[in-house]
Amino acid sequence: MKRRYVLTFPPEIVDEPITYNLIRNYDLKINILKAEINPGKEGNLLLEFESEKANLDKGINYLEEKNIACLPIEAKIRFDQQACIHCGSCTAVCFSRALTMHKLSWELIFEPEKCVACGLCVKACPLELFHLDF
Ligand code: SF4
Ligand code: SF4
Structure with missing residues (x-):
């Protein structure tokens, strides 16, 4: 594992x-x-x-x-999923692919176990929905 x-x-x-x-x-x-x-x-x-x-x-x-x-x-990474508007901005900066858009629904998919704590999504989200504690 x-x-x-x-x-x-x-x-x-x-x-x-x-x-x-x-x-x-x-x-x-x-x-x-x-x-x-x-x-x-x-x-x-x-x-x-x-x-x-x-x-x-x-x-x-x-x-x-x-x-x-x-x-x-x-x-260590918190995300306010309820407030997300699925704009996709955070997916553009997440090179580890912890953040992706669903191919049919175009809703954000967050898989925190793939996160590398780079913090780029924290700045990329216009609604400031991520908090990284590192
Ligand atoms: S901290 Fe970096 S790797 Fe983790 S979800 Fe945000 S952009 Fe992706
Ligand atoms: S940038 Fe923020 S509002 Fe846009 S999809 Fe990502 S988490 Fe949701």
């Missing part, structure tokens, strides 16, 4: 080899999609994990023991 999570690191452990330990100890394949790490400050990583569910669960337990917040990407 593949899942995307946003990890938020407390300042005191931003220099620990967390991703190395996840790969070595829990046999996780990891793709780093976005990183904001600054020495002495809180850090954020968007990671895509590929593994058996049991290994992923163990890896997430390890992160929580390290006091690293670990939330699925779906929890």
